[in-house]
Amino acid sequence: MRAARFLFxxxxxxxxxxxxxxxxxxxxxxxxxxxxxxxxxKDTAIRVLPVFDTEESKTLGLVHRLIAEKDxxxxxxxxxxxxxxxxxxxxxxxxxxxxxxxxxxxxAEWRDPDNAWTGFGARAxxxxxxxxxxxxxxxxxxxxxxPKWKGKIAVANPLFGTTAAHVAAIAQTRGExxxxxxxxxxxANDVRFVGGNSHVRDLVARGDCAAGLTDTDDVWIGKQRxxxxxxxxxxxxxxxxxxxxNSAALIQGxxxxxxxxxxxDWLLRIETEKLLEKGPSRQMPVRxxxxxxxxxxxVDWGRLVESEALLDKVKSTLGL
Numbered sequence: 001m002r003a004a005r006f007l008f009x010x011x012x013x014x015x016x017x018x019x020x021x022x023x024x025x026x027x028x029x030x031x032x033x034x035x036x037x038x039x040x041x042k043d044t045a046i047r048v049l050p051v052f053d054t055e056e057s058k059t060l061g062l063v064h065r066l067i068a069e070k071d072x073x074x075x076x077x078x079x080x081x082x083x084x085x086x087x088x089x090x091x092x093x094x095x096x097x098x099x100x101x102x103x104x105x106x107x108a109e110w111r112d113p114d115n116a117w118t119g120f121g122a123r124a125x126x127x128x129x130x131x132x133x134x135x136x137x138x139x140x141x142x143x144x145x146x147p148k149w150k151g152k153i154a155v156a157n158p159l160f161g162t163t164a165a166h167v168a169a170i171a172q173t174r175g176e177x178x179x180x181x182x183x184x185x186x187x188a189n190d191v192r193f194v195g196g197n198s199h200v201r202d203l204v205a206r207g208d209c210a211a212g213l214t215d216t217d218d219v220w221i222g223k224q225r226x227x228x229x230x231x232x233x234x235x236x237x238x239x240x241x242x243x244x245x246n247s248a249a250l251i252q253g254x255x256x257x258x259x260x261x262x263x264x265d266w267l268l269r270i271e272t273e274k275l276l277e278k279g280p281s282r283q284m285p286v287r288x289x290x291x292x293x294x295x296x297x298x299v300d301w302g303r304l305v306e307s308e309a310l311l312d313k314v315k316s317t318l319g320l
Contacts, residue, residue, distance in 0.1 A: 098264060145187065151190040153189065201227070243284075
């Protein structure tokens, strides 16, 4: 009797071990991520169990969690809103190299040289402005420090998210001194440093600020709801427009590795990039030749993660 009961318990345990799931840690907005997850499940019958990050600590919270879970991984895939944090996870030995069969057309500039992560669906860092209040918007980031904009500009906290990546990219391409002088000038011009990029957009949309620094996806979402805003792609003083692709990676030791690879193959298709392009965030396919029309910053994402000392200096400069 006991042997039969033991076998029955083993049978129940086996039934409870799901083989049709994949756990995805992601820092991207659930507004469009959930649509992607639903489409993947529809195509493959594999259910996505997502873990999202918060707005202000975008990506950082999940990065720390993935590092802490390195010896007993709970996630199978990391889908980041940028490449810098995936590069950091590679450095920490959290990622397992994987080259998706569907991603061969993605150029070398959008992928890790060792295939630890792959970039896709890019956003851009832009200047957003209120069309009712501003007729001649700032064209460069340096112009945000012009006295005529004093107290009228909003920027997301530069210690987190895409703003932190932007700071590090400016330092990498133009020099650390240039980056620190820029943010010192912004502070002197009473720039409002706020919780996140969507907060910047909302301040500008309401007219509380005339302009701000944010991401294209936030601007598109605002425009679609009727906000009186437009954007400018800065292409002079900071060395060009910073493009920030999503990145996706396989977690080392993932317990659902087969499903994780299927998800990555599906996510990194051109069809998925097109879904992101048609979605509310209008992300730009990295395979698209139109990106070449922009004067863009060329950054080494692997080096970009080595920016903690720089961010400490920025924090000191801004008194944050």
